[in-house]
Amino acid sequence: MSLFLLILVVLAGVLLVEAARLVARGADELIRRESPDPPQSPADYGLPYVEVWFLSRDGLRLHGWFIPAQGSPLRSRDDPQWSMGNRGVVIFCHCRFGSKDPDLKYVPDFHTAGYGVLLFDFRGHGRSEGRYSSFGYYERGDLQAAIDLLESKGYSRVGVLGFSLGGAVGISTAAIDPRIVCVVSDGGYAELSKVVRAGSVERGYPPWLSKAFAPLVLWWAKRRMGCRLEEADPIRWVARIAPRPLFLIHGEIDPYITSDDVRRLFAAAGEPKELWIAPGAGHRRVEERYPVEYGQRVLGFFDRYLGSAGGLYKQAMPAEGEHEAAAPL
Numbered sequence: 001m002s003l004f005l006l007i008l009v010v011l012a013g014v015l016l017v018e019a020a021r022l023v024a025r026g027a028d029e030l031i032r033r034e035s036p037d038p039p040q041s042p043a044d045y046g047l048p049y050v051e052v053w054f055l056s057r058d059g060l061r062l063h064g065w066f067i068p069a070q071g072s073p074l075r076s077r078d079d080p081q082w083s084m085g086n087r088g089v090v091i092f093c094h095c096r097f098g099s100k101d102p103d104l105k106y107v108p109d110f111h112t113a114g115y116g117v118l119l120f121d122f123r124g125h126g127r128s129e130g131r132y133s134s135f136g137y138y139e140r141g142d143l144q145a146a147i148d149l150l151e152s153k154g155y156s157r158v159g160v161l162g163f164s165l166g167g168a169v170g171i172s173t174a175a176i177d178p179r180i181v182c183v184v185s186d187g188g189y190a191e192l193s194k195v196v197r198a199g200s201v202e203r204g205y206p207p208w209l210s211k212a213f214a215p216l217v218l219w220w221a222k223r224r225m226g227c228r229l230e231e232a233d234p235i236r237w238v239a240r241i242a243p244r245p246l247f248l249i250h251g252e253i254d255p256y257i258t259s260d261d262v263r264r265l266f267a268a269a270g271e272p273k274e275l276w277i278a279p280g281a282g283h284r285r286v287e288e289r290y291p292v293e294y295g296q297r298v299l300g301f302f303d304r305y306l307g308s309a310g311g312l313y314k315q316a317m318p319a320e321g322e323h324e325a326a327a328p329l
Helices: 005-031 099-113 139-152 165-172 192-200 209-227 259-268 291-307
Strands: 051-056 061-068 088-092 118-119 158-163 180-186 247-250 275-276
Touching: 051 118, 051 139, 051 192, 051 247, 061 139, 061 192, 088 099, 088 139, 088 165, 099 118, 118 139, 139 165, 139 192, 158 165, 158 291, 165 180, 180 291, 192 209, 247 259, 247 291, 259 275
Parallel strands: 088 118, 088 158, 158 180, 180 247, 247 275
Antiparallel strands: 051 061, 061 118
């Protein structure tokens, strides 16, 4: 073998090793548990609450808070601490690389508007158990377990407000669980692979490399998790939500999710549906740029489709077994 050919072989080997290292690191960063957000409590906002621990569909302990509606005249049949409003409960689903704690800032408006709110940490986040995030594959079961908890307390009308990953989980879970009356997705994506690709570009990798990088990262994550993360992509499931209402919120200059992708997700959904693409707003920054309009639109949506329907008890629930299990997909 000539010296030149030997050098080429060595360089190719070095490049392959470096590429494998980058793919493995990218997959690990995608799914691994992150440090929790600075701890907060509903008490920091002057809100009454019940701390809850409940089991995911596959046995992990998940942590949450239930905040009753202001002036709730009713009580749960099983637990007097679970004051019940007459407008239903909104479950908040947080973003990836975060926890439920920062989303407490939205709760006072729902509390005073007459809604109960349940916030909880997905697996691998915040105070909940779990080492990894599966970007919706197993988190759908986490959300279903939260609904199971509410059902056990007598609640039958449940809406979902999801942020980024939480929005994606809300969409894919509503597709298989008719107990969810309506969904608001703020910053939810259509396809995980495109988010991974955009995240690579944001970190400085050239677009051509990021395009090749994304499927390899997802392949490696599948080996770690034992599931194909992209099988929970909202674009695969959103059509199954109708005739229940869906509201998609998107920041026009979101660096991870394009407006075209959100429009494609919106087009795939059935009626009734609403779309708000907010000019000049980034990923999950619509509320910061348009605080008054954001509150009006989001609460208005729940007022139309959740809060006005009345009825909180199990006669409004689907029959036993009607909702599907979260996994396998």
